Every structure is written in structure tokens, then in C-alpha cells.
Amino acid sequence: MARAPHRSPASLRMARPSGIRERLVAAFMMGLALFNPPLLAVFNAPTMLWGIPLLFVYVFLAWLGLILALALIIERSAETEGDNRAATEGEGGDAP
């Protein structure tokens, strides 16, 4: 038997997911981390994977991963969200 519906913490369950802008910035940060030292230096090793140098495999796979992440972020977010948030964009651009 379910708990009384109006007592369950609806406010927590319906917590607003972070917007597309935040996610895209996060993907950007992830890309920065993937394509720069120290991660790049870690994979700069004299090892071969499937007959291909590890560095090449890593860079191309990381690249593909980032593209997939971007595609997921863009395609998953509802079409309307961007329009709603557009109205509030541009706030707080007054400081250098």
C-alpha cells in the first residue's frame, strides 16, 4: 500500500534538472580535460592497442565520446527549454 500521495516529498522528486547551458559548459570542461595534459600525457605511452598507437586510439575515442555527449545533451533537452531560458540570458554581463 502506498504512502499517502500528498505526503511524499514531491518537491524533491520534481527537482528541476540543470539546464542545457550548464550541461554544455560541463561538456566543454570535460573536453578541456580530455585533450590536454595531464590526461594526454598519461596516454602518451609507447604502447600499441589493436596494432594502433595508444595515443591515437585515445584521442580519437575521447573525441568521439565528447561528440556523443554533445549530441545527447542537445537531443535530450526539450525543444522548449532553450526558448524559455532565452529570456533570462544576457543578465549579469555587466562586469569584465
Added chain:
Amino acid sequence: MLHSSTIIVVSFAYLCLLFAIAYWGDKRADQGRSIIANPYTYALSIAVYCTSWTFYGSVGRAAEGGIHFLPIYLGPTLMAALWWLVLRKMVRISKVNRITSIADFISSRYGKSQLLGGLVTIIAVIGIMPYISLQLKAVSSTFTVLLNYPDQAATRDVAQLPLLWDTGFYVALVLALFSILFGTRHIDASEHHEGMVAAIAFESVVKLIAFLAVGFAVTFLMFDGFGDIFTRAAENPDLARLFHVGDIGHYGDWIALTLLSMVVIICLPRQFQVAVVENVDERHVRKAVWLFPLYLFLINLFVLPITFAGLLLFPPGQVNPDNFVLALPIAHQMEGIALFAFIGGLSAATGMVIVETIALATMVCNDLVMPVLLRLRWLKLQERKDISGLLLTIRRWTIVIVLFLSYLYVRLIGGSFTLVTIGLVSFCAAAQFAPALIGGIFWKGATQKGAVAGLVAGFLIWLYTLLLPSFARSGWLPETFITDGLFGMALLRPYELLGLTGLDPVTHSLVWSMMANIGCYVMVSLLTQQNAMERIQATLFVDVFRPSGEHGSSRFWRGTATVADLYALVLRFLGRERTERAFRLYAAEHKIDFAKVTQADPDLVNFSERLLAGTIGAASARVMVASVAKGEIVGLHEVMEILDEASHVIAYSQKLEQKSAELEAATAELRAANERLKELDRLKDDFISTVTHELRTPLTSIRSFSEILHDNPDLDAGQRQEFLLIVIRESERLSRLINQVLDLAKIEAGNMQWTFTMIDPREVVHDAANATRQLFKDKRIVLEEKLPPDMPMAWADRDRVMQVIINLLSNAVKFCAEGEGLVQVKLEAGNDGYEICVIDNGPGIPPEAQPTIFEKFQQVGDTLTAKPEGTGLGLAICRSIVHRLGGDIWVRSAPGEGAAFCFFLPYRSPE
């Protein structure tokens, strides 16, 4: 071998196909059925980023530095992640302000400054020249390779051929012709070139497929897949060296190139053209965020295999690595693939040259030549009837001149450099726009003087550390300029400025020029003031997403002009047909009759200015409109007031909205409260009548039986007993009723005594069930207990909890049919409390009765006809107790399916 005429015919056929696509695209656009209005075409058109540099040069770069060809594509991928924030804003700004080029954008942002527009144009032309020359070099040298293989001598020294024998010269001529045909057939008020965009998107598809075809042939036909190539390369220590990033300095170059390519993807004039100016719908930016990086990924997939295949197959020095893409298929007699590859390379080059020269032509015309011509009074341009023809002529000549200069560059200087080295020089120049461009859309305080200072400083350092040394290395300046520095001062060596050594020339130039550029931009902006126009434009740009009302910038205009003057002015630049249409639309939209109105309002002045801006750029448009309109824009002080006022009004209206919403909510609450009061009032009336009825029934029977007993002393003992029992029962019922009324009153008034102890809810339920077991037996109803095996103790008032359960149980008994009833009492433990349910299989409760069932004296069934089964206070008492214990009570039921009364209590009830 391929015959030269075959190659030329195929190339021309391909270029004509492109032109046909462009023509078709323009035609469809005129009919309003655009073929480019989808995100895929948009993303493909941005792929004009991939030029001959990508098609041929990446392999050349990889042959020297392995993975180091890649930052040029990783940077744009990273930037694409931010496009939804940055590019979309630029697109919106450009649409609102009818921006025609990057020079127009920057000049417009900093107060429609002609100086800044001209400066950006000059930097763009000088900076981009090497980039265009790279394309010419690639096309002409691959043409020669295709023609002369295996004789490589012909590709060596282009510079020594006479002009008329140099294919590069003819390539430049043909490309100039096509750029003119594509971009400057007519003047468009909106500066959209839909046909060109369609052709560019098509070219992007061709070059991608061509490169993938070569890559596939090399990897899987000539070799046994990726693993085979790399394994064989690994055996050669010279090649295995290319498997790694290199030492620490190389990481520096890697990071610098990533950052560089990140900013140029929006700062290159042609990228700005396709991504911002030619954008037809800003929602297309959304999909491009991942489609464009995907394109980059695919076109780079085979670069490394082709590089190592070329290095493995050709003896060192025999074939220029820049030509591997073509030389490999030729060497294996795959002539079809080779020709396809050549067409792919041609696509890459022509796409770049067409868009770049059109972008530069627009900039040179609008931001450099027109402002000068308009100032030369003796030309009497102000009085010329139709200037649109002049605009076209200027643009066409610009294209010819730019291509000729680029040809000179490749002939005089570029011959000795690899493709990528030439291209990076241009990248560094384009990057100089980044601070003014990106700063301008996010930082309102940036001033015109700051932007000029940053651009000049960055450009001069670029010139000194990158362009001039390339002249010196080609012998057009003394070699000592590089080795000893200017005037023989070691600190001024262009590749080691101030003694900074150990960096690649490009990284070195980028570090110094960016430091100077950003430094000057920020410092000068902080130290100088904006004038009124700058302030207006800064606000319009930075706050472009903020709703600003209908007027846009017209609220800042206090001038006067006649409609006839404005009409004549626009007519000269747009031609009669377009002008008439634009004014007719304006009149219809604003419900103005130009036959009656002679004086133009600020809106119309602003409208005319924007119309002109779409053709000749914002700065020139400003000057032109000012020439017919008397009056000035309002002063800085008033601008500030208007801006403040506007933001006050917005804030005020937001507050008003909030207040009215609050008021509405309060009204709704009041109305609900009123309804409830009325309902309670009605309930009270019912209560009194019910209580009267309830009291009267037992009283009546007590009285009548007492009278019988009193009047008939000779009744037999059995009858007497029976009558007395009735009297006792009715008295009990009376006192129960009175007790309950009192109980309820006490709870509601808060006078009830509560004694809290630790209880085991299972035991309480069990005891309650036992206490009522007799009732169940009397009516032959089954009572089931469902208790959990283990649960926490709870802090509550034991007697009250028990009272609730007993009330619910006795209720259930009342409503169950005798002999076939089944009642369950169920206890469930949750995370923060427990739930007790009493479920019966009685007649159920109709939905309309459910909301009020816990009110006082609410009984299911008609109280007038049926004899009430209880006092009507039991559930009300239950609810009061449960609420007092910090829980809740509710009912679920459907008619005919029984009812479930449940209540929830926390493990720790508040005392």
C-alpha cells in the same frame, strides 16, 4: 596517365554543377521555398572550415609532427560546445542589427565606428591573404602532380615558371570569376547568399566523401587495415617517433593551437559569414553543436593512416607529404580515386575562396571604400541617383584584387612553406578579433578606444613576429632580420621577442600578440569613457536577449527628417523595386499613409538606417542617414536616463505583476475560506438538528420505558428486566454521545491530556483488535491482522492511537454485512513512520461523500430515513487525534468494493 584536358573538363564541369546548385538555391529562395533552411545544411556550410589545409595539408603536417595536426580540429569541437551560448547570441545580434560582416559587427558594437570597421577590414585582408594563397598553391600543385606523376620535378619550383605557364595564375583567375558569379550578381538588402550556401554545403559533402574514399582505398586496399599500417610504421624508428606528442615544449604548442583554433572558428571572416550572417534560423545552431564536430571527426579519421602509408611507400624526399592524398592513389594506378580526390581538394579550395572573398569584398566595400568615397565631396556621391551598381563594381574589383594579391603571396613567399605553416599565419591574424568580438557581446564596459588599442597592438605584433619574418625567409627582407633582430638588437628578434625562446614561431607570436591585444583592450577600456552612441550599442548587443519593447534604438533618436528624403536615400542604395517594397510593407505594418505624412518619425528614420546597414554596413548607414536627418542622437546623460528608466519600468512592472499574482492568490484563498465557513455553518445547523435527534431518541425511549415501569408496578419480572435493560442501554448511548462531544471539544480546544510513551505499534494494533473481537463475533465477521515481523518502536500516546484503531474497527463492523463480512487491519512500517489501515468489504463510500467524511456528524446514508449507525463523531475524533500526533488520515473507496481507512503516524510524534 590522366590527360590534362580530362582534368580540366571534369573540373569545369564540377564548377558548373556548383554554379547550377547556387542558381537553383537562389531561385528557390526568391520563391520563398528555401533549400538551406535546415540544420544539416547549416552544419555542412560551417564545414567550409575544412579547406585544402585539411584536405592536403593535414597529412603534410602529420608527416612532420604526428598527432600535432589535430588541435586545429579539437579546438573547434570544444568551441562548438559553447555555441549555444556564444554563437546564438551573435546570430541574434546580427539579425536585430542587420550585420553584414565581422567588421560591421565590431564597428557596430563600438558605436558604429568607421575607424574600427576599416581597421578590422585591413587586418582581415592582410591576414587572410596567406590563407587564400594556400588554396591557390594546393590546387595548382595537385593539378601538376596529377598531370606529371611520376615526374616530381615540375612541382618543385613554381616561382621560376613564367607567369603564363603557372597554373596557379589560371586557378586564381577562374576562382575570381566564380566568386564574382556566386556572390556579387546583385545587391541584396539582407545580404543573404542562399545559393552560395547551398553550393558550399554540397562541396562539404563532396570533399568529405572524396577524402573518405581515398582513406578507405589506402587503408583497406593498399594495406590490411589500420593495424597493418601502424605496425609496419612501428618497425621504422623514424616513423615510430611520430606516435608521440613529444617533449614539454610540444605540449605548449598543442595547447596554443587548440586555443587558437577555438577562437578562429568564429573569428575567421568566412566562418562569421556562414555561421552568423548566412544563418536563417538561430535554432539551427543547436544541432550544429554536434553535427559540425562529427564532420570534423570523420574527415580526420584517415589522416594518420594516409600519412604513414605515404611515408612507408615513398622514399624520403621524393614526394611532398602535402601531396600524399593524391600521390598514393596515382602510384597504385587508381586513377578514378585520384581524380575524385582532386575534385574533393578542388571543392575544399573553391568553397573557402568563394566564401572568404565574398566576405572580404563585403567588408572592403562597406567598411573601407564606401566611407572614404562618401567623404570625398567632389565625387558628388551624395547626389548620385543609384549607387547599387557602384557597390557591385567595388565588390567585384575587391575579389579580383584580393585573389591577385594572394597569388602574388604564394608566388613570392609561399612556395617554400608547407600548407599548414602558411595557414597558421592567417589563423593568428584572425584570432586578433577575438577579444573585441567576444568581449563585446558579454562586457558592456568595453570601449571603442579599448577595441582599437587591442586590435592595433595585436596586429602589429603579429605583423612583426609572423608576417615580416616570412618575407625575410623568402629573401624579400634581409636574413639578418630574423637572426639578429631589427637594427641588430637581439631582444627584437622576431621569433624570439624579448629573449623568449623555445617556442614554435606560431605559438610565440600568439602568446605575445594575445597578451598585447587583451591587455590593451581591457586596460584602455577601463581607463576611457564611452560616448552616447557606444553606450547605446553596448546595451543593445550585450542585452540582446532582454525584452526591450518595440522601439529598439529608435528611442535614442531625436532628429527630424522628411519621408521623401529618406525614401530617396534608400532608393539610391537598394534600387527602386526593393525600396518601394520595403516602404510599402512598413506603411502597412505601422498603418501610416505616406501620401499624408511628410515628416518621418524616429521609427522610420531607424528603419531606413537598418535597411541601409544591410547593404553598406552600420557605420556608413549612420553617416548617410545623418546627412538627410537634422538633429542628433540624444546626449550621453539622457541615454543613461533612458536606459535607467527602461530598467526601472521593467522592474516596476515585474513587481506589479508579482503583486497582482499575490492578490489573486489571496482572493482565491478568501473565497475558499468563505465557502468553507458557509459549509461549516450548514454543518452546525445539521449538527444541532442531529444532536437534538440523537439526544431525543434515547431520551424518549428512556422516558417512555420509565413511565411504563412507573405506571405498571405489577409487571412480571422478565418484562421488567427487559425494559430496564433498554433504559440502561439507551442511557449508555446517551452518555457515550455526550462523552464524544466533550472529547472532540477538548481536542479542538487543546485541553486534552496527552501522555507520551514508547509504544510498539504492533502491540497496540493487536490490543485494539482484541478489544473489539467481541463485536466481530456477534456479527460473525472475520477479522484478520497483518503485522510486520519486526519494526521500530514509536513515541506516541498509546491510548489515543488505540482509540483511533478501535473507532475505525467498530466503524468497519457497522458497515459489514452480517455473516459475510471480512475486515483486515494492516500495519506497515515505512522509513519515517508507519501506516495502519482498516479495510472492509462493506458497501463502500460514494465518491461525493469522501471529501467530507471526516467532518463532524457526516454520516453516509440518508440520516432522515435510515437509522444512524453511530454518533457521526468517531471519524472526526480520529482525524483530530491523528493530526495532533503529526500524521494524516485518509480514505480510499469505491461504491460496492469496500473501504480502506488508513492513517500514517511518524515514529516520533511531536509533544
